[in-house]
Amino acid sequence: xxxxxxxxxxxxxxxxxxxxxxxxxxxxxxxxxxxxxxxxxxxxxxxxxxxxxxxxxxxxxxxxxxxxxxxxxxxxxxxxxxxxxxxxxxxxxxxxxxxxxxxxxxxxxxxxxxxxxxxxxxxxxxxxxxxxxxxxxxxxxxxxxxxxxxxxxxxxxxxxxxxxxxxxxxxxxxxxxxxxxxxxxxxxxxxxxxxxxxxxxxxxxxxxxxxxxxxxxxxxxxxxxxxxxxxxxxxxxxxxxxxxxxxxxxxxxxxxxxxxxxxxxxxxxxxxxxx
Ligand SMILES: C[S@@+](CC[C@H](N)C(=O)[O-])C[C@H]1O[C@@H](n2cnc3c(N)ncnc32)[C@H](O)[C@@H]1O
Numbered sequence: 001x002x003x004x005x006x007x008x009x010x011x012x013x014x015x016x017x018x019x020x021x022x023x024x025x026x027x028x029x030x031x032x033x034x035x036x037x038x039x040x041x042x043x044x045x046x047x048x049x050x051x052x053x054x055x056x057x058x059x060x061x062x063x064x065x066x067x068x069x070x071x072x073x074x075x076x077x078x079x080x081x082x083x084x085x086x087x088x089x090x091x092x093x094x095x096x097x098x099x100x101x102x103x104x105x106x107x108x109x110x111x112x113x114x115x116x117x118x119x120x121x122x123x124x125x126x127x128x129x130x131x132x133x134x135x136x137x138x139x140x141x142x143x144x145x146x147x148x149x150x151x152x153x154x155x156x157x158x159x160x161x162x163x164x165x166x167x168x169x170x171x172x173x174x175x176x177x178x179x180x181x182x183x184x185x186x187x188x189x190x191x192x193x194x195x196x197x198x199x200x201x202x203x204x205x206x207x208x209x210x211x212x213x214x215x216x217x218x219x220x221x222x223x224x225x226x227x228x229x230x231x232x233x234x235x236x237x238x239x240x241x242x243x244x245x246x247x248x249x250x251x252x253x254x255x256x257x258x259x260x261x262x263x264x265x266x267x268x269x270x271x272x273x274x275x
Pocket of ligand 1: 071126152
């Protein structure tokens, strides 16, 4: 069915106040039977619920996720009448720092209280901030709540983050059934002037434990906090994107098995031999 609809066209990807261009209303033709630029599932959004919704449709047969192991304040599942997408709460909710009675406590390098090969899907949203528990910002709260906040929303030292990512990706692989889906949210981060490529690292961990990197969605932010602290000259781009990886526990690989560890090794050896 073809129909003319009025649609807001965002003219620029940059939506920060300094770059923003007024959206313009345009008439576009939408054919509901065919994929087009209006209705196709895109790998980019400003709304993390839209990304989770699209992952549910593409990779979870439209079903809710079974487990969230970093459930925290359950922000992914907050219901709103006005929201375009509402994500149902998973059956199993865990966190190292549970913020509600519904959420079961787990240990930072512990096991999920689930059997091997027992669930179809899991959501993981680990911290990506590197900061000591007694950082100046943490000390500001007399009751110590900021210290707890830092302890659970940041890693320190940085090796803890790398260790934790490998641990939980490996644990997700254990509990997922064949063809199960792991949704892994992360963001590259800067610490001590060094860029930590957590997006690539989490993908490498996933490949190492046996997952296939099936898809990747980018969540964009319209604004970020800009620290006005000691840094006089900017050294790296401020991150306005995070990623949602979709890792699949596919035991039967499609066509050729594109294991990038092996591929890089083989291609490199070929290249050396050619020289
Ligand atoms: C970015 S928050 C998750 C937010 C959540 N998705 C929501 O919608 O509210 C990161 C979560 O990871 C948990 N966490 C911190 N350190 C962890 C660790 N070492 N292992 C597992 N989870 C950890 C924190 O308790 C926190 O709830």
